[in-house]
Amino acid sequence: MExxxxxxxxxxxxxxxxxxxxxxxxxxxxxxxxxxxxxxxxADRLRSVVTGSALFTIAPAVGxxxxxxxxxxxxxxxxxxxRLSVLGALTYELPAAASVAKILGLSMxxxxxxxxxxxxxxxxxxxxxxxGILIILFFQKRMEQRLHRVKEKDAKWSAILMDALFxxxxxxxxxxxxxxxxxxxxxxxxxxxxxxxALIMAICGLLxxxxxxxxxxxxxxxxSMLGAMAFAIPLTRWIGGA
Amino acid sequence: xKPSLYEARVHTWGRVSxxxxxxxxxxxxxxxxxxxxxxxxxxxxxxGLLAVxxxxxxxxxxxxxxxxxxxxxxxxxxxxxxxxxxxMKVPAALRAMQVLGVKPNTPEGEAVSTIAIAxxxxxxxxxxxxxxxxxxxLRPVLESDTLxxxxxxxxxxxxxxxxxxxxxxxWKIAVAxxxxxxxxxxxxxxxxxxxxxxxxxxxxxxxxxxxWLYKSGRL
Numbered sequence: 001m002e003x004x005x006x007x008x009x010x011x012x013x014x015x016x017x018x019x020x021x022x023x024x025x026x027x028x029x030x031x032x033x034x035x036x037x038x039x040x041x042x043a044d045r046l047r048s049v050v051t052g053s054a055l056f057t058i059a060p061a062v063g064x065x066x067x068x069x070x071x072x073x074x075x076x077x078x079x080x081x082x083r084l085s086v087l088g089a090l091t092y093e094l095p096a097a098a099s100v101a102k103i104l105g106l107s108m109x110x111x112x113x114x115x116x117x118x119x120x121x122x123x124x125x126x127x128x129x130x131x132g133i134l135i136i137l138f139f140q141k142r143m144e145q146r147l148h149r150v151k152e153k154d155a156k157w158s159a160i161l162m163d164a165l166f167x168x169x170x171x172x173x174x175x176x177x178x179x180x181x182x183x184x185x186x187x188x189x190x191x192x193x194x195x196x197x198a199l200i201m202a203i204c205g206l207l208x209x210x211x212x213x214x215x216x217x218x219x220x221x222x223x224s225m226l227g228a229m230a231f232a233i234p235l236t237r238w239i240g241g242a
Numbered sequence: 243x244k245p246s247l248y249e250a251r252v253h254t255w256g257r258v259s260x261x262x263x264x265x266x267x268x269x270x271x272x273x274x275x276x277x278x279x280x281x282x283x284x285x286x287x288x289x290g291l292l293a294v295x296x297x298x299x300x301x302x303x304x305x306x307x308x309x310x311x312x313x314x315x316x317x318x319x320x321x322x323x324x325x326x327x328x329x330m331k332v333p334a335a336l337r338a339m340q341v342l343g344v345k346p347n348t349p350e351g352e353a354v355s356t357i358a359i360a361x362x363x364x365x366x367x368x369x370x371x372x373x374x375x376x377x378x379x380l381r382p383v384l385e386s387d388t389l390x391x392x393x394x395x396x397x398x399x400x401x402x403x404x405x406x407x408x409x410x411x412x413w414k415i416a417v418a419x420x421x422x423x424x425x426x427x428x429x430x431x432x433x434x435x436x437x438x439x440x441x442x443x444x445x446x447x448x449x450x451x452x453x454w455l456y457k458s459g460r461l
Contacts, residue, residue: 001277001279016266018371020263021266028255031316035352041342041354049358053361059399060326069373081374086323089325103290115278119278119282120290123287124290129302133323135310136260136310137256137261139307140318140319158347162311163452164452165308166346167419170401173328175426176397176440189391194398194405201402232394
């Protein structure tokens with residue numbers, strides 16, 4: 001069979017893997033939904049989790065789509081479609097592909113024309129990021145048991161520990177937003193965008209509390225995220241940091 | 243307390259689905275080899291892995307030990323297969339648990355986090371599928387200079403809102419890791435490329451600060 005990065009057979013192969021992962025998501029969704037119902041959480045509240053999570057995901061997912069488009073210039077569509085629909089993120093897939101391109105002196109603006117190179121890149125992308133999944137496979141049960149023991153010993157500290165874990169992650173991203181401020185005003189754009197997002201979220205919080213708009217609680221995050229992303233457009237034009 | 247059927251089986255479901263997922267991921271290059279009659283170049287794969295694996299295996303391991311406990315077992319088994327954890331799955335799970343007022347590391351938190359991650363994964367898959375099918379129509383819009391600043395700022399837009407909710411609730415715990423991370427990025431801005439390595443540092447500082455506050459009766 002003559003090789004092409006966009007060969008129809010490659011689309012089918014990618015679709016097969018993506019279908020499996022989609023099936024896994026549906027399986028866990030159904031199981032967790034039933035469990036939540038057993039625990040007395042109403043179907044309405046669970047539906048709001050699904051719609052809220054779905055809305056919240058659209059903007060980052062479009063960002064992933066942009067990554068897929070940029071990788072497709074080098075690898076065609078099926079492989080980036082597969083890699084970014086499952087396991088990977090652009091922050092990994094791009095350096096993985098770039099590392100092989102660099103070794104061979106290939107331009108990432110030109111499509112790979114050789115099957116051996118293409119398959120080698122696919123292997124690097126597949127094997128280079130397996131550690132997380134392997135650790136979850138072997139250690140998740142043990143981690144859960146350990147956390148349960150902490151909870152049995154001291155329930156209050158267990159809750160604080162989880163909050164601290166989340167705060168650590170959020171703090172890292174908050175710090176990162178300030179990384180470019182030494183570049184001058186354009187470097188402040190991410191900071192202003194973050195503050196705008198925080199402002200919208202605070203306004204939503206006030207509306208929920210003061211006007212009892214409880215339905216808004218579920219949509220506050222997507223609204224603040226999309227609002228801040230939209231704000232970045234005129235802000236960047238005004239400051240001139242595109 | 244006797245564990246529920248879900249709690250008793252989630253690890254079996256998770257482990258079986260992870261093993262199958264790994265096999266499915268490997269099937270793509272394997273079957274592509276068979277289709278085109280071309281083997282991978284072992285030297286090239288080795289050199290390529292040498293360039294990325296040392297960093298990304300460490301990142302993957304750190305993410306697993308940091309996010310595994312946050313997401314609960316169902317969420318972790320699913321989230322690590324569907325990927326995009328920091329920018330999508332973890333915030334989705336956090337948001338859902340906060341909106342429903344349930345805590346992580348509880349049966350309710352586990353179920354809600356898993357539902358949020360599953361919904362987020364399904365939507366991502368559908369957006370990418372639609373994007374691919376409508377590529378020619380969408381490409382000029384998505385790649386336009388007008389929209390570029392919006393997509394460049396997804397993370398600040400996401401974490402601004404998230405921070406308000408969590409810092410407001412846990413401001414005492416937030417002070418130490420936020421000050422540390424601000425200092426780190428102001429001194430060494432290039433570390434923004436190594437954010438995954440800094441998340442556990444932030445988490446460790448937050449845990450130590452929280453422990454001190456808790457032990458001294460301030461929490």
